[in-house]
Amino acid sequence: MDPNANWPEGMYYDENAGAPSGSYEQTEQSFDDQVDGETELFSPLSDESDESDNEEDNPHIEPQLHAQKKKRNQKKNEKNRIVKQQTKKVLEVATTSQLPSHTSTESRSIVEFVKFMMGCPSRNFELPPAPTPQEVETWTHWADNRQEQITNHLDRYIERKNPKNATERKFLVTQELQRIKQMALPTKYSPARTVRNSNISVTVKNTCDHEFKSNGFPRITFDWSDPDLENSDWNSATASILASNWAKWTPKTRALPKDSNINVTGVIGRWLVTMKKETKRKALRKNGANITDPSVEQMNAKRKQSRKKVGELRFKTASTLFPDHPEIWACFTDVNGVSDYECDEDIRIPPRRINPAWRSAVFAELTHEIDVATIQLAPQRSKTSIAGRLARRGPREATNEEAEAEVVPMNYPVDAYAAEFLGQLSLLQRQQMGIQDDELAYSFTTALTDLRKKTRSSNSMIE
Template sequence: MNHTDNSELAIGIENGSDIFEDDNHASELFDNSEESDGEADNQPDSQLDPQFLAQRKITKQRDTQKQKEAGKHKKRVHDVATTVDLPHSSSAISRSITEFTKFMMGCSSRNFQLPSPPAENEVQIWQDWIVERKDVIQKHLDAYIERKQPQTKAEKNFLVNQELTRIKRAILTTVYHPAATVKNSSFSLAIKIACDEEFKTSGFSRITFDWDKPNLDNSKWNGATATILASHWMKWRATSRSLLDDSPVNPVKIIERWLSTARKEIKRKETKKKGNKTPGDPSSLSAIKAKHKSHRKKVSEYRFKTALAVFPDNPEVSALFQNLDTVSDYEDNKDFRLPPVRINPTWRSTVFANLAHELDRATIQLAPQKSKSAISGHLARDQSRNATEDEAELEKVPPKMPIDAYSGDYLGQLSVLERDQMGIKDDISQYSLTSALADISKKTKPVNSMVE
């Protein structure tokens, strides 16, 4: 993909011998020989048979089409290979990578302000700087080899690599503006200095992204930036005493996924800012939050009352739904005729979510006939989506719930002290949520259902 090429543009020159990965590449810079084309290609077209010209054109078109199809297939295979196994966005390793990205941009709090995208002149200076530095280095190497007069190809390549290692940081500098250092971060100042230094020696003016181009294939700047950040996160992971597991991960792809989330969040804030004109405006942010809270409170009351009726011998189940924060938030559907879209909380386990939804079904089934339509409309959801990283940070996680109410990813992010503070016990209760879900499912499914 292009972001791999971008990394070569950004750091290939800086990394000395990377410019000459093999002997053939090194010799290209000092050998101007050209291979001869076929005899037919060397003849003027006017001297060739028209039928031959027509056939050659058709053949070239077929070859071009085959190359395009092969390229598309290669890209599809590459995309599948690099995206299907990405860890969940709320997993510890994904959050670590995105937190490192924010750390390097100086984003210090939940309500952080993302840096502005690179201006056109910043991108142009960066691109020109790469070409200019390549030219300076090449001229220096030409003079150096001329002075040394190596006798063999191997000797010449050795001298080139040796000289590149010596001068890789000595030629050309750029005006670089590092972001402010985030205090109380798990990332050290040393890793920030090293990362900033690579951005500086790669010609960048600062660390930021073109937020309108989350796909790294569409922005050389974004691709190179993500690659450098991923490289230094990997170095931090390898040398730090992190609790993260050592499973393989593609940090560049995780950064790319976060860029899509960041772009959506920027657009959402812009839309709400435009609509938040007056305190009384029904489209204002405060009014929307109040509306959602009232709606979720009603859902919580429905579930609590239904749980009392369905689980009379297990009041601990109904007690779970007294907390408003157990109810997922939602966003209004773009089509006002459809129910809202559920936003799945990152902390909530699948079994707890399924239990809540079965209680909704039971609520509708137990409702008086005259109220069924209204209650059904209140509980209906068109579809669901996972919470974004920014939404996850703002979630209020209810404490003192059974351990099986929390997702494994969320529990994995908590220390022993944090679990104790939240009142989370390690043991699953005698009447587990899985048992509760199985019992209520038997009551809500049709009597003649064949599903066990």
């Protein structure tokens, strides 16, 4: 029976994969047998500079042939150097700098790349099981075990070959290491199934799988219970490899701006937090728990009522300040235009604002400046209560789950919506939402400038 018959396209069954995942039962002698059998497999870990070193130490190669090969290798090495520089630059960006909005094109690309490598389709996907304690333990010691295995093999190999001098010994060691690099790794690796209808090629997936296998991973997954990358070595290493491979793949598929700084590992970490919540929710649902807890429903209803009152305050202020510009104050009639919030356990601390994924920055600034004016215009006896209702801590971005649950207000001017959100809509969807594409005669930016001339510069309670 063909062992490859039921495997996804582009994948293969590795007969020389060695011991089952989670153990290292392969003996040193079996490793020697594998090397002597000359089982070869393409490895991106092979270094062409090693070939050049081999030729210099081999006295049997003619000088002319050696010169030709050396020149050819120099060209290859220069080409590889340029590619590595470009990849390094993108990778540095990928693991540092700012965290883009979860609705941005880059964030969605990163998440889709991670899901693809784990065999998860875009919708209705099941996350792969978390690594078992045995898998984590094996992976933790994989590098040390592999190094010891190769060292012992080289000692026996050199003893059998009995080189005459140090130069010949160096040549034999280098040559044998090169052969080992090209062999199937002694790790049983289970690649995820290939997701169809994706713009990520099977070749890219195979390269990523090989890097995970080369680092001792039995498969690609995360510890979903501990999304903090600083707390989990497994998650941190997995996120780093995925970030590196995304950084290599994305320049070939899209043109990133020269000043584009994307924290890829940060995006992956943020997605893991969302997936932890989703995993917990699915577990409760699977166990028959009541997801619609009455206390949760009551809390949601209370928050919506609070947002409605905030919207009423803002509408009254906006219609007072901009009586001749209904296109401005009309944006404060919909409760869905008011950002949601999350409360702190300490009731003395103001709630944290959750920035709606659909709302533009200028509309958010105008909204918050109207809050400043609302407090200033409030009667003296009501200032404290109104300020308390409008008070918010520093904001945070909505998670993927929160963004999907948002009810986006309709019939707003185009300037009210974030560019990233608009980019996800088709022309028909924009028309259905009644988004007003015509540029406002009195824009949000102008309204914000005029309003700031009338209000004080800051108010710590609502910043």
